[in-house]
Amino acid sequence: MxxxxxxxxxxxxxxxxxxxxxKSRFYYLMxxxxxxxxxxxxxxxxxxxxxxxxNYKFSLGIMGSKWIGFRNFTDFFTSYSxxxxxxxxxxxxxYQILIGFPIPIIVALVLNELKGKFKKIxxxxxxxxxxxxxxxxxxxxxxxxxxxxxxxxxxxxxxGLERIYFMGSSKYFRHLYVWSGVWQNMGWSxxxxxxxxxxxxxxxxxxxxxxxxxxxxxxxxINLPTIMPTIVIMLILRMGQIxxxxxxxxxxxxxxxxxxxxxxxxxxxxxxxxVNMNYSFSTAIGLFNNVVNVTMLxxxxxISKKISGSGxx
Amino acid sequence: MKKRKKITLFDVVVHIISGILLVxxxxxxxxxxxxxxxxxxxxxxxxxxxxxxxxxxxxxKALLGNRDIVTGYANAIFYTVFGxxxxxxxxxxxxxxxxxxxxxxxxxxxxxxxxxxxxxxxxIPTFLLVNSLGLYNTRLILLIWGAFSTYNCIICxxxxxxxxxxxxEAAEIDGCNPLRSFIQIILPLSKALLGVMVLYFGVAxxxxxxxxxxxxxxxxMQPLQVFLRRILILAQTAAxxxxxxxxxxxxxxxxxxxxxxxxxxVSSAPLLIVYPFLQKYFDKGVLIGSVKG
Numbered sequence: 001m002x003x004x005x006x007x008x009x010x011x012x013x014x015x016x017x018x019x020x021x022x023k024s025r026f027y028y029l030m031x032x033x034x035x036x037x038x039x040x041x042x043x044x045x046x047x048x049x050x051x052x053x054x055n056y057k058f059s060l061g062i063m064g065s066k067w068i069g070f071r072n073f074t075d076f077f078t079s080y081s082x083x084x085x086x087x088x089x090x091x092x093x094x095y096q097i098l099i100g101f102p103i104p105i106i107v108a109l110v111l112n113e114l115k116g117k118f119k120k121i122x123x124x125x126x127x128x129x130x131x132x133x134x135x136x137x138x139x140x141x142x143x144x145x146x147x148x149x150x151x152x153x154x155x156x157x158x159x160g161l162e163r164i165y166f167m168g169s170s171k172y173f174r175h176l177y178v179w180s181g182v183w184q185n186m187g188w189s190x191x192x193x194x195x196x197x198x199x200x201x202x203x204x205x206x207x208x209x210x211x212x213x214x215x216x217x218x219x220x221x222i223n224l225p226t227i228m229p230t231i232v233i234m235l236i237l238r239m240g241q242i243x244x245x246x247x248x249x250x251x252x253x254x255x256x257x258x259x260x261x262x263x264x265x266x267x268x269x270x271x272x273x274x275v276n277m278n279y280s281f282s283t284a285i286g287l288f289n290n291v292v293n294v295t296m297l298x299x300x301x302x303i304s305k306k307i308s309g310s311g312x313x
Numbered sequence: 314m315k316k317r318k319k320i321t322l323f324d325v326v327v328h329i330i331s332g333i334l335l336v337x338x339x340x341x342x343x344x345x346x347x348x349x350x351x352x353x354x355x356x357x358x359x360x361x362x363x364x365x366x367x368x369x370x371x372x373x374k375a376l377l378g379n380r381d382i383v384t385g386y387a388n389a390i391f392y393t394v395f396g397x398x399x400x401x402x403x404x405x406x407x408x409x410x411x412x413x414x415x416x417x418x419x420x421x422x423x424x425x426x427x428x429x430x431x432x433x434x435x436x437i438p439t440f441l442l443v444n445s446l447g448l449y450n451t452r453l454i455l456l457i458w459g460a461f462s463t464y465n466c467i468i469c470x471x472x473x474x475x476x477x478x479x480x481x482e483a484a485e486i487d488g489c490n491p492l493r494s495f496i497q498i499i500l501p502l503s504k505a506l507l508g509v510m511v512l513y514f515g516v517a518x519x520x521x522x523x524x525x526x527x528x529x530x531x532x533x534m535q536p537l538q539v540f541l542r543r544i545l546i547l548a549q550t551a552a553x554x555x556x557x558x559x560x561x562x563x564x565x566x567x568x569x570x571x572x573x574x575x576x577x578x579v580s581s582a583p584l585l586i587v588y589p590f591l592q593k594y595f596d597k598g599v600l601i602g603s604v605k606g
Binding site for chain 1: 324328331338345356357358361362404406407410411416417422434442457458492495521541546550573581588
């Protein structure tokens, strides 16, 4: 209550909370659908998270199932697949950040140096893959990399190399995953930085011109520092997802032959949970995953605040 | 604005880099389109390296005769159109209401929304909930799934917050309630935002396959992407495992390849055609607010 009053401006303070709520009734009406959705589809499942600590039986329901403490978690941590799942998830995630994070920044800096029609065309083309669905993306990869029909293997053979079954090899999975992601998103992810680059003070560039700075020097000493806060925020956001490699694309790329590197936590949750109906066990894994993510987010936010003075919250 | 300067080495390097990026992005797309118009026998043996060979439209004809594709396409249009409308009704007014300082509890709502960005019940509890609500295997779940997006709501909020408030204040004095002034005054001035939101939500609906895979059992209700997954990925991977199958497998592969490329083109075309028209809004700061939160 006190908090709400504090937030009000001077005029509103003189009115009672009741009048202010009544006056805002139409705004509450506008918020209603969103709040209802969030409560039902986001918060109600959080209540269901308790089955991570239970032995969930469909017939007994969420409330009626027996508590078993942390057994689902200890089962997971001691399971045969645990070390490999962790390794696959984190290696893939770090690899993705290492490659996928800096490239859009470079793309933005390059696009920012282009002018006129060529810039427009390049942007339009580079953004386009973002709109292609995961299914189609993986479909294109599967077809183009196919050992018998794929154009990539045709080219490999024409220069005297052997045909390779890329999609069916655990060795290539990570590279394919990360670089296809770069192909799809390098343009789109650059938009945020381009918008930030639009805010560069032209006076700085003029001053640099007078001092005889080269364009490369201007990029390094003016453009890059200007977008640094944006880079930091994007990096914190990215770090908060370090343990969550999305299942959508990984699941599409998975097959019996590459599963030894392609199985990540989220796909494992899907298979154990939805497919094998081990509800409690996979809820526990999902919860563990989520906690790791939130922890990473909080840590990177703290580090960023210490180093650069800016953070998300 | 600026004087034309001589072409420097720097310009050359920048244009070469851009050129490489353009080729990298365009090449796979060109091969797909070329293959879709080529002789299936040549496609199946990997002979299409850049331009179409043995031009024909057999693939597209075969598509029209494929019941799955036609059903999936119709379903996808249904889910995309009505799902997007629901998205807009839920997300836009919420974003607008959140710009009003005078609303008690505004920050509470904001926090309520923000938490969902970082923490969720996860796959299984959500699945159980959808089941217990009786929404499993219904069209309704695909329409309302993801109806509210915190991320997009924040974009809306930043957009509305940057608008001048005089108009609504004048309308309010004339006795217009906020809901009406939102619909009749604010929305008509927000075409850029509407364009971007329609695109974001529309693309998300059109491209999603995972929720359909989890929540829909009947083929009659499946959207296009689920059928695409079968044709593009499952069938091919299965074919690889029986590679030794010889001529039969080769014939299958040929027929498969016939529609495979056409289906990629037909399923991606709507988005790739619409998006350049909306592109002008992307860089214009609609996104920048979202970063600052």
